[in-house]
Amino acid sequence: xxxxxxxxxxxxxxxxxxxxxxxxxxxxxxxxxxxxxxxxxxxxxxxxxxxxxxxxxxxxxxxxxxxxxxxxxxxxxxxxxxxxxxxxxxxxxxxxxxxxxxxxxxxxxxxxxxxxxxxxxxxxxxxxxxxxxxxxxxxxxxxxxxxxxxxxxxxxxxxxxxxxxxxxxxxxxxxxxxxxxxxxxxxxxxxxxxxxxxxxxxxxxxxxxxxxxxxxxxxxxxxxxxxxxxxxxxxxxxxxxxxxxxxxxxxxxxxxxxx
Amino acid sequence: xxxxxxxxxxxxxxxxxxxxxxxxxxxxxxxxxxxxxxxxxxxxxxxxxxxxxxxxxxxxxxxxxxxxxxxxxxxxxxxxxxxxxxxxxxxxxxxxxxxxxxxxxxxxxxxxxxxxxxxxxxxxxxxxxxxxxxxxxxxxxxxxxxxxxxxxxxxxxxxxxxxxxxxxxxxxxxxxxxxxxxxxxxxxxxxxxxxxxxxxxxxxxxxxxxxxxxxxxxxxxxxxxxxxxxxxxxxxxxxxxxxxxxxxxxxxxxxxxxxxxxxxxxxxxxxxxxxxxxxxxxxxxxxx
Numbered sequence: 001x002x003x004x005x006x007x008x009x010x011x012x013x014x015x016x017x018x019x020x021x022x023x024x025x026x027x028x029x030x031x032x033x034x035x036x037x038x039x040x041x042x043x044x045x046x047x048x049x050x051x052x053x054x055x056x057x058x059x060x061x062x063x064x065x066x067x068x069x070x071x072x073x074x075x076x077x078x079x080x081x082x083x084x085x086x087x088x089x090x091x092x093x094x095x096x097x098x099x100x101x102x103x104x105x106x107x108x109x110x111x112x113x114x115x116x117x118x119x120x121x122x123x124x125x126x127x128x129x130x131x132x133x134x135x136x137x138x139x140x141x142x143x144x145x146x147x148x149x150x151x152x153x154x155x156x157x158x159x160x161x162x163x164x165x166x167x168x169x170x171x172x173x174x175x176x177x178x179x180x181x182x183x184x185x186x187x188x189x190x191x192x193x194x195x196x197x198x199x200x201x202x203x204x205x206x207x208x209x210x211x212x213x214x215x216x217x218x219x220x221x222x223x224x225x226x227x228x229x230x231x232x233x234x235x236x237x238x239x240x241x242x243x244x245x246x247x248x249x250x251x252x253x254x255x256x257x258x259x
Numbered sequence: 260x261x262x263x264x265x266x267x268x269x270x271x272x273x274x275x276x277x278x279x280x281x282x283x284x285x286x287x288x289x290x291x292x293x294x295x296x297x298x299x300x301x302x303x304x305x306x307x308x309x310x311x312x313x314x315x316x317x318x319x320x321x322x323x324x325x326x327x328x329x330x331x332x333x334x335x336x337x338x339x340x341x342x343x344x345x346x347x348x349x350x351x352x353x354x355x356x357x358x359x360x361x362x363x364x365x366x367x368x369x370x371x372x373x374x375x376x377x378x379x380x381x382x383x384x385x386x387x388x389x390x391x392x393x394x395x396x397x398x399x400x401x402x403x404x405x406x407x408x409x410x411x412x413x414x415x416x417x418x419x420x421x422x423x424x425x426x427x428x429x430x431x432x433x434x435x436x437x438x439x440x441x442x443x444x445x446x447x448x449x450x451x452x453x454x455x456x457x458x459x460x461x462x463x464x465x466x467x468x469x470x471x472x473x474x475x476x477x478x479x480x481x482x483x484x485x486x487x488x489x490x491x492x493x494x495x496x497x498x499x500x501x502x503x504x505x506x507x508x509x510x511x512x513x514x515x516x517x518x519x520x521x522x523x524x525x526x527x528x529x530x531x532x533x534x535x536x537x538x539x540x541x542x543x544x545x546x547x
Contacts (some may be wrong), residue, residue, distance in 0.1 A: 057448055088452060088453060090451045093450065095447065095449070095450040098448070099448075102444070102445060104441060106441040106444065106445035107445075108440070108442065108446075108460055109464065109541045109542060110463050110541045111541065119446075119449070119451075119459065119460075120450060120451060123451055123455045124450045124455070125498075126450055152540065152541035153541065154541055165445075168449070169449070217288055227261055
């Protein structure tokens with residue numbers, strides 16, 4: 001996807017800090033993701049990449065710095081030079097614009113695939129049942145599960161579950177999709193079908209931030225690659241450059257282990 | 260694929276002498292003898308007086324007691340379940356005052372005997388002669404005589420229901436915490452509010468864990484209602500006691516009570532089976 005640098009950023013993180021107790025997980029993260037961009041985030045486990053992703057839709061509250069999605073502060077409102085915490089309903093409204101896909105799918109096990117996809121439009125947007133169902137059918141068709149509408153998650157493979165989860169996130173028409181290691185819990189032969197769906201999504205111009213260990217996907221689909229370590233962004237740039245000729249020693253050390 | 264394989268070339272089934280289980284035969288024989296002895300006694304022991312059982316099984320006082328048992332069980336469990344859900348949600352609230360209030364309620368109502376609670380509700384007039392609404396240390400807007408509001412029936416209901424709420428609160432809390440936190444996060448990430456997440460996502464899944472112990476509670480309540488005898492109310496067992504105190508037909512009337520209790524418990528068990536199936540959707544092979 002061609003990225004024009006003049007676009008207003010979709011995500012703008014400035015000096016983001018996050019601590020859990022005495023452990024500082026994010027130690028000043030700066031990142032700009034432009035509309036239509038696919039940003040892949042890699043790094044060793046515990047480097048803060050998942051935490052950073054969770055800060056973008058306020059599943060984690062940041063301790064310092066600013067986080068903006070589509071120009072809007074996440075979790076706060078600025079007025080007269082003062083910050084006000086947003087009420088729960090406003091945070092929920094902000095989250096409607098940001099879809100999230102989890103490592104462990106987190107499908108609602110008591111609902112069929114179609115009901116999973118219909119749930120948020122039905123309860124949050126009050127979409128009529130028939131209309132929501134029609135949309136769910138179209139979305140499930142798009143992720144290649146048009147024949148699984150009335151199947152419960154327990155009867156689906158990991159790859160199928162993750163694709164339902166992607167359809168569920170898309171049902172709210174998000175401007176931005178966050179993927180938290182979407183293929184890490186899958187059997188190797190199921191990884192491809194999920195990556196294919198994500199590739200299609202990127203091709204349609206969706207803005208995506210993907211925390212992943214799939215270097216092939218990052219190289220092929222990503223517009224930018226971000227390497228994180230120790231709660232900071234160590235290096236970022238076009239994926240082919242970063243993967244082929246990393247500048248930083250830590251990036252080299254990490255890539256030598258995973259490539 | 261396995262089926263195809265067997266269809267093309269049916270393999271020779273294993274022929275082996277099965278392991279003998281003499282212990283099972285001994286156990287079966289012992290149980291059969293005991294059952295036969297019990298069956299014989301049921302038929303031949305005059306103490307059971309089956310005609311008397313038949314005479315009282317559908318008698319008016321027994322049926323009136325039965326109706327009271329049912330009313331008390333249903334209403335007390337209703338108070339218990341609704342109260343239990345409210346208390347459990349309060350207990351898990353991030354607000355420490357709300358969580359603390361729920362903890363204190365559970366502590367008091369689980370920590371004192373039900374029989375004492377029943378008596379206290381019945382004699383509430385001794386503690387508070389008038390019940391009213393007003394500002395503490397300030398004016399009272401209206402008040403009523405406690406004894407007119409708290410009849411024996413109301414006291415029985417409050418005693419059973421509010422005590423049950425404390426137990427149900429812990430059962431519901433256990434169910435809510437058993438639901439994976441990822442479910443809450445996924446719902447939150449979709450833009451669902453905390454209330455919507457609780458109603459639509461967490462509670463339906465928690466029900467799977469909540470229903471079996473709640474079934475226990477209902478069955479237990481069915482029999483616990485007989486405690487209302489201490490405040491002069493009556494239900495099935497009290498009615499039966501009153502009859503045999505007068506007629507000295509103790510054994511047949513106890514059988515009458517046992518038969519009714521077993522019948523009601525059986526009906527409740529069937530109901531529980533269907534509830535468990537309903538909330539097991541997506542978890543059991545059924546409905547796949």
